[in-house]
Amino acid sequence: MELINKISREKSAALFAEAKKYFPGGVNSPVRAFKSVSGPPLFIKEGKGAHIIDEDDNRFLDFCGSWGPLILGHNNDQIRELVIATVAKGTSFGTPNRLGNQLGKLILDNNKVIEKLRFVSSGTEAVMSAIRLARGVTGRNKVIKFEGCYHGHVDSLLVKAGSGLVTFGESTSAGIPPAFIKETLVLPLDKPDLLDQTLQQHGEDIACIIIEPVPANNGLLLQDEAFLKHLRKRSEEYGILLILDEVISGFRVGFEGASGHYGIQPDIATYGKIIGGGMPVGAYGASAEIMAHVAPDGPVYQAGTLSANPVAMAAGYAALKQLLEPGFYNKMAEKTQNFVQKIQQHCDQRGYEVSIPTIGSIFWLAFSHKRITRADQIEADSMQKFKILHHELLQRGIYLGPSGYEVGFVSAAHTEADLNEAAGLIGEAMDVVFAG
Numbered sequence: 211m212e213l214i215n216k217i218s219r220e221k222s223a224a225l226f227a228e229a230k231k232y233f234p235g236g237v238n239s240p241v242r243a244f245k246s247v248s249g250p251p252l253f254i255k256e257g258k259g260a261h262i263i264d265e266d267d268n269r270f271l272d273f274c275g276s277w278g279p280l281i282l283g284h285n286n287d288q289i290r291e292l293v294i295a296t297v298a299k300g301t302s303f304g305t306p307n308r309l310g311n312q313l314g315k316l317i318l319d320n321n322k323v324i325e326k327l328r329f330v331s332s333g334t335e336a337v338m339s340a341i342r343l344a345r346g347v348t349g350r351n352k353v354i355k356f357e358g359c360y361h362g363h364v365d366s367l368l369v370k371a372g373s374g375l376v377t378f379g380e381s382t383s384a385g386i387p388p389a390f391i392k393e394t395l396v397l398p399l400d401k402p403d404l405l406d407q408t409l410q411q412h413g414e415d416i417a418c419i420i421i422e423p424v425p426a427n428n429g430l431l432l433q434d435e436a437f438l439k440h441l442r443k444r445s446e447e448y449g450i451l452l453i454l455d456e457v458i459s460g461f462r463v464g465f466e467g468a469s470g471h472y473g474i475q476p477d478i479a480t481y482g483k484i485i486g487g488g489m490p491v492g493a494y495g496a497s498a499e500i501m502a503h504v505a506p507d508g509p510v511y512q513a514g515t516l517s518a519n520p521v522a523m524a525a526g527y528a529a530l531k532q533l534l535e536p537g538f539y540n541k542m543a544e545k546t547q548n549f550v551q552k553i554q555q556h557c558d559q560r561g562y563e564v565s566i567p568t569i570g571s572i573f574w575l576a577f578s579h580k581r582i583t584r585a586d587q588i589e590a591d592s593m594q595k596f597k598i599l600h601h602e603l604l605q606r607g608i609y610l611g612p613s614g615y616e617v618g619f620v621s622a623a624h625t626e627a628d629l630n631e632a633a634g635l636i637g638e639a640m641d642v643v644f645a646g
């Protein structure tokens with residue numbers, strides 16, 4: 211089916227052509243290149259609230275939210291004001307600063323998950339450091355991860371399942387030494403028996419099990435609470451540290467993230483995205499006892515030139531403070547539920563094979579009626595449908611992340627009216643998808 215452009219992407223196209231001279235694929239992060247949807251990527255020049263505006267002056271209701279950080283929407287007044295006031299005094303000193311204390315205190319005072327934390331500058335850095343910490347604490351090398359979970363571009367985690375059921379994986383990127391891959395075991399989600407088998411064989415060598423408790427980087431693969439609790443129980447039995455990678459779910463499905471939502475206590479938690487209020491911040495945290503292994507208190511080295519710089523801390527502090535307002539997360543979940551239900555109804559009435567898994571303010575448009583809990587259950591064909599949907603939505607002023615494997619995020623800035631209108635337009639776009 212031919213996709214017809216009603217909106218102009220002339221300026222974005224020209225900027226993208228120029229960007230290709232400077233950056234591989236014209237981008238600084240691969241999925242931004244629009245490879246799996248149609249047309250050049252949009253160059254966004256401005257955002258306010260729930261909307262973004264591109265260089266061609268098209269305005270979109272945004273469900274990407276910079277891939278998750280912007281739970282308060284774009285250009286939030288309180289974040290902007292504190293950031294500007296902070297920038298006015300200098301951007302980074304490479305020393306401790308008061309704003310770092312403030313953000314640290316705010317986080318630790320309002321969760322039961324971690325007792326101490328270390329700020330870093332990205333989710334990848336948080337995960338990479340958490341893995342090192344787990345190895346340092348346990349004196350073991352191997353890591354278990356799950357197919358369909360993304361943990362940033364950490365060498366030893368860019369691994370997928372090879373052939374065979376319980377297996378050492380193969381890398382998903384060139385440039386990763388086989389010796390690293392050997393230390394990573396990849397299991398399917400939602401298969402407690404396979405985990406048990408693997409632990410019987412390798413349990414004593416495993417430093418940590420890492421999982422996205424809300425797997426949201428390969429569709430939204432919501433897990434049974436029982437599976438997550440099983441991981442908790444087994445890791446304890448084998449002296450393995452459980453790392454919950456809360457880079458997306460942290461401060462998103464609740465202030466305490468998925469740990470709070472499911473009532474599961476990780477040994478180490480990693481954060482990113484929302485924690486920085488739109489600035490580059492990540493963090494990893496654990497009990498005081500585990501964090502005592504981190505330098506300079508302990509032997510696990512980890513450092514960062516721009517870590518916890520005052521501007522990033524200001525953005526995080528101004529953001530997280532707003533998330534603590536009573537009822538914030540209930541309201542977000544309710545709003546998202548209503549929105550999703552409207553789309554679902556439209557699809558059900560017309561017999562479209564669509565379901566929309568949701569948790570908190572995260573949703574995923576899945577072209578299937580089956581409950582999907584594992585990466586291999588997503589049909590490749592559904593990505594063709596997504597491509598049409600994505601294009602039709604751009605024509606209607608709605609911006610989704612440019613891949614069918616990406617989830618959508620509702621922000622506090624999305625009004626009921628925004629969401630009602632969007633539900634109608636998504637219904638219209640679905641009509642086009644299923645007419646084809």
Ligand SMILES: *Cc1c(COP(=O)(O)O)cnc(C)c1O
Nearest residue numbers: 332333334360361362457458482
């Ligand atoms: C985004 C993400 C990361 C990587 O964070 P970056 O800031 O992009 O390095 C790691 N883990 C999860 C679960 C993520 O969603």
